[in-house]
Amino acid sequence: MQTDKHLEEPSNTPGEASELAKAGNITQTQTRIPAKMPTHSPAAVAQRMNDVPERPAPGVNYLVPQQPIRPAGWRTRRHIKRKNLRQTIHNITRSDRIGTRALLPLAISIFSVFLVVMLIFVTVVGFINATHKKFGDKITTLEDVLPKDNTKIYDARGNLIFQSLDQGMQTSVPLDKISPHLQHAEIAIEDQYFYNNPGYDITGIARAAIENLTTKKVVSGGSTITQQLIKNAIVGNQATVLRKLQEIILAPDISRYYTKEQILQMYLNTTYYGERSYGVEAAAHSYFGLKSSPKQTAASQLDIAQSAMLAGIPSSPIARDPLLHPKAALTRMQEVLQQMYMQGYITAKERASAIEEAQNPTFLKPATFHNGIAPHFANYTLRELASDLHVKIADLSRAGLVVNTTLDLNLQNKVLKVAQKHIAEMARVHNMSNAAVVVLDHHTGGIRTLIGNIDPSNPKYGAFDVASQGYRQPGSSFKPFIYATAFDQGISPGDTVVDGPLTVTMCCGLPSYTPANYDHKFHGLVTWRYALQNSFNIPAVKLLLKTSVDSALHTAQSMGIKTYEGTPNYTMVLGSLSIHLLDNTAAYSTFANGGIRMAPHAINTVKDQDGHMIFQFKPKGTRVLRKETAFMITDVLSDNNSRIYEFGKCSSLVLYASTMQQCYAGKPGPIRVSAAKTGTSNDFRDNWTMGFTTDVTVGVWAGNNNNQPMVNVTGVDGAGPIWHDTMLLAERGQPLRAFPGPPKTLVKRTQNSGGKISTDWHFK
Known part of the structure; x- marks a missing residue:
């Protein structure tokens, strides 16, 4: 393949062209002038970039005269200066080493002291803060955290009878x-x-x-x-x-x-x-x-x-x-x-x-402190106080409480002397050593007198409170609760019953029970009134057979017999259950109060040592008997004529103002109306006389602390005289008042039952 020749041959440079022209005998007739490009064209700018002169090579000496940079001798002076500087630095370093060795212990000591001071400061501040945190609340309540006064108990007239010691x-x-x-x-x-x-x-x-x-x-x-x-x-x-x-x-x-x-x-x-x-x-x-x-x-x-x-x-x-x-x-x-x-x-x-x-011998007059003024009442009050405030008795000692009670200390002291005198008279012949007395205001339940023992200082048994803690068999004084149950069921006091031989078959494998009267006689056809007033046992058991044990026990409990010992059965009508004198008295006060039970209490008010009221008793009665029943029981128990057969005309149950001898001589003086019932337990272990007037209810127990039998003494002779004198003391200054009349729902009716004619109360 042929190509164009001029394309294959390289172009010639200007020098080469000149040589060629000479060789070829070519004559150059004119000078070539390069083409000029526009000044601001890109090509011209690029071409001018090569026109910047290159930087001269370093170290080139220009053939121009120059001044020396530093004066002559500067090197020697620099050497001397540096030598002196090194010596100065050496001296300073040496001084620093010497100063450090001397000042370091001092610095450490100062720092240690600072640390100790700071530690003490922090400790003190911490102790102060801890003290405030621990006791701060007690400061603002100091009056509350101070030891409180010892608890004090006062009688109704403000006499101090007890203080915690x-x-x-x-x-x-x-x-x-x-x-x-x-x-x-x-x-x-x-x-x-x-x-x-x-x-x-x-x-x-x-x-x-x-x-x-x-x-x-x-x-x-x-x-x-x-x-x-x-x-x-x-x-x-x-x-x-x-x-x-x-x-x-x-x-x-x-x-x-x-x-x-x-x-x-x-x-x-x-x-x-x-x-x-x-x-x-x-x-x-x-x-x-x-x-x-x-x-x-x-x-x-x-x-x-x-x-x-x-x-x-x-x-x-x-x-x-x-x-x-x-x-x-x-x-x-x-x-x-x-x-x-x-x-x-x-x-x-x-x-x-x-x-x-x-220096005068009589300067000091030390006082004696004792709590023997009314110890049993005070102890009962403490138990009641602990119950009312829901605390333990031990917590009451420094509670700062001021307790005002229902106690009539003057009356109690007089009653105590009466009881002591009577027991002293009965001790030698009848083997009687102790008595307990309770006086209640049955309108409020307030305990005006509580004598649990006539010899509180006796080291052997004086501290024991028979009245509120002792269980004793009440004898026939329990019978009115059975009679009240029967009357409430519609039986009249004038209805009759045959007082004759009786044998009761007992349950649960127990032997049969044959009750006997106190005089071991049968009295034939009698009214319930006559049977109760003369405390015949056989009619009472027959009446319990009519009412049932459970009903009669319920009546007694609702009226105030809170606790008992023994087994409820047909013998309980004769007093086989052991009860407290205080409970028995409270139950009788229900009769006196028309069938409304007022729970006995010893405390009227409780205040703190600053006089602020903490507790105040508010009487609240509960009806547990129909008023007709309460009236009939009161009417029967106050019927002295009906009990002449057993007790005589001028027994201690009659509240005459004169002596018994004067009463039998026909000169009883003013007689205060009262209702009463006696009781004697088996073997003469316990004597009771319970009764009430329009104002107070009194219960008396007499016997021995060790429960030994007395000798031939009944309730009317043992506890009766104490009851009689206590009633007169409690009623002193009070007007003579009769019991309230019958409710309108009762009517007096005469009936003939088996030839026995009686006139008595009946429901309409």
Whole structure:
């Protein structure tokens, strides 16, 4: 394949073209001028890029004159300078090494001290915060956490009959009812800057520390009154540094939250004065026999000498007890008087007079405390109080309670003498050693008298309360409950029954039962009225057969027989179940109250030590018998003519104002209407007389503490005279009143039953 020749041959350069022209004898007639491109064309710009001169090669010396860069000798000067610098650095380094070795221990010591200070600071702050966290609530409620007064029980007239003594005596009184002399004495000897300090006294603490170090024993505590209050009520009395620090921490808080007067009042009412006496009121009575009254407290009666004596006791209640250590107490008293004189509370003459008074043999008049005024009633009240407040009896000792009761102490003391006199008369011949008496206001259920034992101080059995804790068989005094059940079922007291031989078949494999009358006779056809009043046994068993055991027992329980011992059966109509005298009396009071049961109670009101009402008894009766039934039982038991056969015309069941001899002589005097029933258990182990008037219900038990049989004595002879005299004492000053008339639902009707004509009450 052929190609164009000119395409295959390379083009010639200008030099080569010139040579060729010469060779070919070609004559160049004109000079070639290159074509010029536009100045701003891309090609021209690219071509000009090669026009930039190249950078000169480094190190090239230009042939032009040059000035020296550094002056002559600079190298020598630089060497000397560097040498000096190295020496200076060496010296500085050497000095640093020497300074570090000297200052490092000092720095470490300073840092250690700082750490210790910070540790102490953190510890102190933590301790303060922990103290406030632990006891902060008690500060705001200090008055509530202070030891409460011991519980006190008063009779209906405000006579103190009992106070809890097992945890000490305390009676809080307002500051304005505490002698100013005692206030001054306490401040003078315990805290002379009391009204100015913040609750603690640094100078006092320092002074006490110096004294303790000097004597090498604790002779002074340096505590202010505020600190002592904190110790007694909040932090405890452990003898430790931590406890003292806690006092100091809490004292300002107490001072901010309470006034000085409040602090002083709390202190004086709770500090310990020895002889089981907490607070000045108890101490004033314990040491000086001072007694409080509605118009003044015992603490308000303290004079200068007595106040100084008491003020010296709290710092050491045993060692400075004036009854135990009179010399030490007198020495301390003189110190108190000296401080009172130096601080301007008393004159020199008053100081001398007080010392002279204290040296008088009759200066101290120690009071005796005992709870033997009405011990059985007081114990019953404590049990009732614990039940009403739902607490344990042990929790009542320092509960600060003031209990006002239903007890008539004057009446009880008189009744006690009557019972003691009668038992003394019966003891030798009839082997009778004890009695118990209960007097109830059946309108309210209030217990006016509760004598559980006529010899409370007897170490063997005096503490036992037969009235409310002893189980004794009531004998025939249980019969009215069966008769009430029958009357409630429609039987009339005028209906008749045959008093004759009777044998009752018993259940459950028990032998048959054949009752007998007390006189071992049969009385033929008699009315229920006559049978009850003469306490015939056989008619009573027959009546129980009519009413059933369960119905009769239910009647007795609903009327007030709360508990019993024994097995209910046909023998219970004769008193085989053992019951409490108080329960039996309460059940009879239901008859007296027209069929309305008022539960017996000993407490009227319960207040705290500040007078706030905690509990108040509100009488609330419950109807357990129809009023017709209660009336018929009352009418029968008050029918003296119906019981002449058994008891005679002038028995102790008749409330005549004269003697029994005068009554039989036809001169009984005014006779107070009453309803009564006697009871005698098997073998003469128990004598009972139960009964009531329009005002009170009285129950009497007589017998022996060891349940030994008496000798030939029945209820009308054993318990009857005590009942009779007790009734007259309880009704003294009251007008003679008859029992209420019959309800309109009853009518008196005469009937002839088997030749026995009777006129008695019947339901319409």
